[in-house]
Amino acid sequence: MPNAKAYSATSDTSPLAFAQIPRREPTERDVEIEILFCGVCHSDLHQVRNEWSAMPTTYPCVPGHEIVGRVTQVGSGVSKYKRGDIVGVGCLVDSDQTCPQCQANLEQFCPHSTFTYNSPDKHGTAPVTYGGYSSSIVVDQHFVLSVPGNLSLAGVAPLLCAGITTYSPMRRWGDLKGKKVGVIGLGGLGHMGVKFSHAFGAHTTVLTTSPNKKDSALSLGADEVILSSDANEMQKHTGSFDFILDTVSADHDINAYLNLLKIDGTLTLVGAPDKPMPVSAFGLLFGRKKLAGSLIGGIAETQEMLDFCGTHNITSDVEVIPIQQVNEAYERLLKSDVKYRFSIDMASLKSA
Incomplete structure (x- = not known):
């Protein structure tokens, strides 16, 4: 099982710090992605600090659900994506894909939805899913999104949630x-x-x-x-x-x-x-x-949103930071000291 570089928290009081995390080998339905940028969402802070009683945090916690990256490998059953494609991953990485909600393109309301981090990992790679503050991620093809080629990737990342x-x-x-x-x-x-x-x-x-x-x-x-x-x-x-x-x-x-x-x-x-x-x-x-x-959106609607952004040249206004400044970014986030989202340049993780 391959490892990926990441930043994770080991408790609700510990800062995010460098770690090695496991990633699964791609199945026939999977897309392996090298993460280029990951947005910082306020919910990341809540989860890292275990502030949501309805969604208690399992540690270690690797946050991040606003992911933009480059496809590095695809499974044998994947036809939509190929190596080198620029893609996105949002708040969801799996669902049962059979329930009425999934059939209505409302995967966010699936009773068996899997969030990008801090959800039980049905593949058994780890106790819970690990998110985008990492060098790579492996995701079921259904939950991978095409990114318009005319948009700044740092500013695209927060589109996957905000x-x-x-x-x-x-x-x-x-x-x-x-x-x-x-x-x-x-x-x-x-x-x-x-x-x-x-x-x-x-x-x-x-x-x-x-x-x-x-x-x-x-x-x-x-x-x-x-x-x-x-x-x-x-x-x-x-x-x-x-x-x-x-x-x-x-x-x-x-x-x-x-x-x-x-x-x-x-x-x-x-x-x-x-x-x-x-x-x-x-x-x-x-x-x-x-x-x-309203809670995020389904996968089809998220793709529609990205296409709309491509047509109208819409991205999030971001301050790009290296991963080494993420703890400082959390403190600034609490003070609303950013216009308007942080986007982590994940190339900085290579030197960690």
Whole structure:
């Protein structure tokens, strides 16, 4: 069984550090990938520090589910990919592929889905799957994605999570052209929401508590910016939004944003606050409004998103770092000190 270089955590208090991890030999359905870039997602930090009681972390933990790489080997049953192809891998690396959810191209809701890291490894290579903070990965062909050739690979990596997380609920809502769309928050998810909303032809508004983010929001494609901490400014926009995407994971008053929706308007959560949020029933009843949630997207939809990004030249705004700076990046992530995602240049792992 071959080994790969990686960065892993051995406990919830230990820093990420160099390690050797096992990778399986490709089966007939597998694609072996040399990892070129891996995005840093806030969920990586939560998992490494065992902060999600619903998804306890098994150590050693090798995070990373925003992967872009080059195919180095394919199994005998693989026809879609060949050596040298540039491909991506997102949050999923397996599912049963037979259940109703999989048949509907909703693999993220499969009861037997396998996440890219910290899921039981059905191949028995290790107790759990190991993610993209590593030199290589072996993935079932169904979960490998084609990357458009015109896009910067460092900026493509976060599309495999932040991209599909924001694209999916907007695409599912319907034709956004000419509609008024709000994006709450301007971080790793929010800045992608702005780019997609603009590309869909919506009148795009960023709702933020930070006055200093106005220029950045406008440069990303927003048409206007609302300071959500200003009650008078919020009042002016009551009942005017068709769709609002909430990307904020910190505690906040959801009712203030529901108040902005038109009749039959929708607010979709993609951020994940730790604590339950009180919701006023009257805020939903008066206006027949909808409060929804969305979890990444299926494989077909993720490929659709990548193709859309290729057509519209959309990538994530990233700060490229070597793997040796990943612990520092985690601390900066906690302070929102990045515009807007970190992307690890995995070539740096060769010198580890």
